[in-house]
Amino acid sequence: MDSIKRAVNSFGLPRVIILAFFVFLLGMAAFYDLGIPALLGDVIRRWGMFGILVLAMVPAIQSGIGPNFGVSIGIIGGLLGSLISIEMRDMGYFEATANPEVVSVIIALIFAIVFAGIFGFLYGLLLNRVKGSEMVVSTYVGFSMVALFNIMWLLLPFRSGTSIWPIAGEGLRTTISLADDFGGVFNDLLAFELGDMSVPTGLLLVFFLCCFLVWLFTQSRIGMMMRAAGSNPNFARAAGINVNKMRVLGTTLSTILGGIGIVAFAQSFGFLQLYNAPLMMGFTVVASVLVGGASVVNARIFNVLLGTFLFQGILTVAIPVANQMVPEGNLSEILRMIISNGIILYALSKSREATR
Amino acid sequence: MSEEFVLELENISKEYSGNPVLKNVSLSVKPGEIYALIGENGAGKSTLMNILFGMSVIHETGGFTGKVKIGGQEAKFTSPADAMLAGIGMVHQEFMLIPGFTIVENIKVGREETLPTIASRVFGKSLERLDTERMAADARKALDAIGMDINEFTRVAGLPVGYMQFVEIAREIDKENLKLLVFDEPTAVLTESEAEQLLSVMQSLSDKGIAIIFITHRLSEVMAVARRMTVLRDGEVVASKPIAQTDVVEIAELMVGRRIEKLVDDESRSVAPDENAEIAVKVRDLFVDMPGEMVKGVDLDIRKGEIFGIGGLAGQGKVGIPNGIMGMSPASGTVEVFGEKVTFSKLGDALSKGVSFVSEDRRGVGLLIGESIAHNIIFNTMTVKGGFLGLGKIISHHQVRAHAQSMIELLDIRCVGGSQRVGSLSGGNQQKVCLAAALTLKPRLLIVSEPTRGIDIGAKKLIMEYLTKLRNEEGLTIIMVSSELAELRSVCDRIAIVSEGKVSSILPPEAPDADFGLAMSAVGSKEVE
Ligand SMILES: Nc1ncnc2c1ncn2[C@@H]1O[C@H](COP(=O)(O)OP(=O)(O)OP(=O)(O)O)[C@@H](O)[C@H]1O
Ligand SMILES: [Mg+2]
Numbered sequence: 001m002d003s004i005k006r007a008v009n010s011f012g013l014p015r016v017i018i019l020a021f022f023v024f025l026l027g028m029a030a031f032y033d034l035g036i037p038a039l040l041g042d043v044i045r046r047w048g049m050f051g052i053l054v055l056a057m058v059p060a061i062q063s064g065i066g067p068n069f070g071v072s073i074g075i076i077g078g079l080l081g082s083l084i085s086i087e088m089r090d091m092g093y094f095e096a097t098a099n100p101e102v103v104s105v106i107i108a109l110i111f112a113i114v115f116a117g118i119f120g121f122l123y124g125l126l127l128n129r130v131k132g133s134e135m136v137v138s139t140y141v142g143f144s145m146v147a148l149f150n151i152m153w154l155l156l157p158f159r160s161g162t163s164i165w166p167i168a169g170e171g172l173r174t175t176i177s178l179a180d181d182f183g184g185v186f187n188d189l190l191a192f193e194l195g196d197m198s199v200p201t202g203l204l205l206v207f208f209l210c211c212f213l214v215w216l217f218t219q220s221r222i223g224m225m226m227r228a229a230g231s232n233p234n235f236a237r238a239a240g241i242n243v244n245k246m247r248v249l250g251t252t253l254s255t256i257l258g259g260i261g262i263v264a265f266a267q268s269f270g271f272l273q274l275y276n277a278p279l280m281m282g283f284t285v286v287a288s289v290l291v292g293g294a295s296v297v298n299a300r301i302f303n304v305l306l307g308t309f310l311f312q313g314i315l316t317v318a319i320p321v322a323n324q325m326v327p328e329g330n331l332s333e334i335l336r337m338i339i340s341n342g343i344i345l346y347a348l349s350k351s352r353e354a355t356r
Numbered sequence: 357m358s359e360e361f362v363l364e365l366e367n368i369s370k371e372y373s374g375n376p377v378l379k380n381v382s383l384s385v386k387p388g389e390i391y392a393l394i395g396e397n398g399a400g401k402s403t404l405m406n407i408l409f410g411m412s413v414i415h416e417t418g419g420f421t422g423k424v425k426i427g428g429q430e431a432k433f434t435s436p437a438d439a440m441l442a443g444i445g446m447v448h449q450e451f452m453l454i455p456g457f458t459i460v461e462n463i464k465v466g467r468e469e470t471l472p473t474i475a476s477r478v479f480g481k482s483l484e485r486l487d488t489e490r491m492a493a494d495a496r497k498a499l500d501a502i503g504m505d506i507n508e509f510t511r512v513a514g515l516p517v518g519y520m521q522f523v524e525i526a527r528e529i530d531k532e533n534l535k536l537l538v539f540d541e542p543t544a545v546l547t548e549s550e551a552e553q554l555l556s557v558m559q560s561l562s563d564k565g566i567a568i569i570f571i572t573h574r575l576s577e578v579m580a581v582a583r584r585m586t587v588l589r590d591g592e593v594v595a596s597k598p599i600a601q602t603d604v605v606e607i608a609e610l611m612v613g614r615r616i617e618k619l620v621d622d623e624s625r626s627v628a629p630d631e632n633a634e635i636a637v638k639v640r641d642l643f644v645d646m647p648g649e650m651v652k653g654v655d656l657d658i659r660k661g662e663i664f665g666i667g668g669l670a671g672q673g674k675v676g677i678p679n680g681i682m683g684m685s686p687a688s689g690t691v692e693v694f695g696e697k698v699t700f701s702k703l704g705d706a707l708s709k710g711v712s713f714v715s716e717d718r719r720g721v722g723l724l725i726g727e728s729i730a731h732n733i734i735f736n737t738m739t740v741k742g743g744f745l746g747l748g749k750i751i752s753h754h755q756v757r758a759h760a761q762s763m764i765e766l767l768d769i770r771c772v773g774g775s776q777r778v779g780s781l782s783g784g785n786q787q788k789v790c791l792a793a794a795l796t797l798k799p800r801l802l803i804v805s806e807p808t809r810g811i812d813i814g815a816k817k818l819i820m821e822y823l824t825k826l827r828n829e830e831g832l833t834i835i836m837v838s839s840e841l842a843e844l845r846s847v848c849d850r851i852a853i854v855s856e857g858k859v860s861s862i863l864p865p866e867a868p869d870a871d872f873g874l875a876m877s878a879v880g881s882k883e884v885e
Binding site: 225298 | 713715721722727735736738739751
């Protein structure tokens with residue numbers, strides 16, 4: 001009994017509750033005969049899809065700016081990168097290469113990193129001026145960027161037929177198919193089927209690689225300095241560390257991961273989503289990392305892995321279960337909203353009791 | 357129901373993740389009694405008081421067994437607020453103040469005085485207006501009671517630790533229904549005269565019928581004020597006695613289980629550098645703008661291989677000197693270390709010139725509370741000198757672990773291992789980690805501010821001997837800033853006394869007490885004229 005108590009304590013009660021809820025949903029899914037393997041395959045796919053976006057929270061939290069609600073800024077950078085890649089493919093730049101899809105995703109990633117990097121740097125400078133209220137400010141800066149780019153998407157000189165409205169002949173579409181570009185490049189790499197469960201090996205490998213790189217960074221000299229600046233600015237100062245620089249670094253890294261994350265997300269989803277699609281992404285990814293046991297001042301890779309899995313797992317399984325329980329079409333959509341926002345609220349309210 | 361005891365602790369046991377830190381501890385305190393709780397670093401004193409005060413760390417780590425009785429009735433505190441309602445106050449070992457608030461706000465937080473307003477007459481007490489004047493007056497009274505003449509509207513952030521200590525105490529004595537007050541090492545950062553002042557405050561509280569539990573490593577204070585005492589060793593009660601039936605030597609023996617002699621043996625001092633020795637640190641016209649510890653023009657010449665003491669009363673500026681040199685507070689003037697000029701405005705400049713610093717504010721500046729002992733020990737060495745990095749500039753856990761282990765043994769840090777979180781160490785052991793970190797840098801000049809704050813007498817001897825050894829064998833130059841004159845006199849070659857932001861005189865350790873006393877109050881008395 002005592003050892004169980006201790007195990008629960010070290011894992012954190014909120015996570016035990018959420019895990020229990022997930023298992024309960026799986027039980028319900030089995031009860032309604034919904035095909036557990038296929039559902040699990042879905043959970044794994046979404047785990048990989050959202051993973052890197054959630055990973056973007058780690059450098060932000062560690063550098064002391066807190067959970068990056070403004071991750072949509074990075075997402076916009078990633079969208080720009082993807083659009084440029086589509087444009088270049090359209091001009092025929094990749095045709096000569098052995099593997100146009102791979103080249104196109106690499107080009108998308110490179111431009112995503114460049115744009116997200118620039119945005120992140122400026123955003124970091126801004127956050128240094130509003131110390132103490134980063135969470136509110138980042139949320140609104142994220143919103144404003146989305147609003148600004150609602151206009152930009154109409155104005156930017158993209159010309160590819162894939163991207164723009166076919167009739168108007170200008171302005172980017174709300175959803176852009178990646179079927180001819182890099183759609184599914186990661187997902188299909190080394191993918192295999194286990195009964196009804198499909199495993200997107202490549203996507204998971206990319207996700208784990210990113211996790212590993214971020215982990216390596218936290219173990220480097222600069223990474224340690226950034227963590228110190230975040231957890232105790234006075235200590236960092238005494239150690240000769242420029243706290244503001246470290247915060248900008250953390251913000252930039254977080255934004256870049258947001259850019260990479262959306263490219264991985266979009267290739268799995270098969271579409272780029274512009275306009276208001278990135279608006280609420282900040283809440284989803286912040287909630288995920290908090291569900292995984294991070295707090296607003298402390299986050300580790302483990303929190304990302306666990307939190308994304310639980311959050312996406314619950315959403316994926318809850319929808320079909322809710323559909324079975326409440327067959328009337330609209331209600332299940334409402335239930336889905338209640339469940340996802342419920343988890344977000346629960347995670348936010350429990351974020352202070354997080355494990356270390 | 358007779359209230360023979362205000363507090364009875366019965367068979368208290370507590371473990372932290374399987375590691376027992378208190379074993380069947382029982383003690384009882386009578387009203388108005390000053391009761392001393394003594395023990396080595398990590399003996400479990402603060403843990404016992406945290407249990408009494410219902411601190412959240414206790415529940416979060418699995419609670420405790422045994423009973424706490426207040427006025428004969430069992431009390432089950434689930435939070436410090438419960439304990440406060442029951443009339444228990446606590447001055448914590450690690451400060452619990454809100455840095456952005458003023459002194460008044462810190463003293464009054466949670467117990468604000470209010471005045472009725474129109475809205476409050478209709479909607480109830482929560483809409484009453486703050487009675488700032490009365491709050492300020494109360495705060496002033498509490499500050500006066502402990503003899504602290506600082507403006508009560510000063511912000512706490514940036515105050516020297518000695519002041520924070522007094523603010524904590526003022527907050528507790530301002531509480532009205534106080535029955536029992538716990539002091540967890542209140543005098544660790546105070547000079548003898550300030551400590552004496554505090555002891556007299558304690559005495560007068562006790563005369564009013566308030567019982568006091570007093571935790572300290574200064575045994576002379578125990579002898580001076582306490583009526584009874586309990587000694588803890590490794591979480592067990594080894595003795596409970598009236599003070600009248602014991603003496604310092606016996607208490608010390610009970611604490612550590614062996615005899616403790618003088619801090620440092622006399623012959624080791626003979627290695628002090630002579631007057632022609634190279635100058636290691638040259639300070640000219642140093643001004644430091646540190647709130648509450650202003651330095652107003654200090655000149656010093658410190659010789660290579662010297663252990664140089666800086667003493668003085670709290671608030672006179674002794675703490676400002678190292679903080680200015682290290683760039684923690686704005687400073688002007690010139691400081692040369694081994695002939696190289698330190699640029700104050702350049703972050704970490706002193707550090708990169710081979711100076712390492714142990715801050716008096718260990719939780720605020722000295723440590724990364726959430727990180728492991730090992731990471732805290734190697735952090736500066738890694739960032740400043742690129743040490744402990746292995747393949748591909750990634751931290752080498754293997755090297756780190758080995759070095760941390762050697763430091764843990766060297767300084768006798770009581771812990772489960774190098775990977776234990778620093779925040780879960782006892783106060784004294786945290787202090788040893790700070791020292792270990794500074795020594796790991798292998799500095800040419802070591803500046804230690806309150807190096808033995810909260811360290812027990814056994815460990816103090818060990819640390820002082822080790823510092824003296826470093827000086828003797830490796831020619832390390834040491835500047836030691838301390839409130840404890842006795843400590844300075846036992847190891848230093850020369851001692852500068854700082855008063856009113858200036859050096860009032862530099863004395864040899866064997867100078868008569870009167871000279872030190874005079875120096876400490878020197879400039880102050882001039883002003884009276
Ligand atoms: N939160 C915690 N988690 C794990 N262990 C802890 C925690 N807090 C304290 N300990 C351990 O409990 C023991 C007793 O610590 P405590 O703080 O009570 O010592 P202390 O007698 O107050 O020492 P000091 O004189 O140094 O202040 C120590 O070994 C310490 O490492
Ligand atoms: Mg203690």
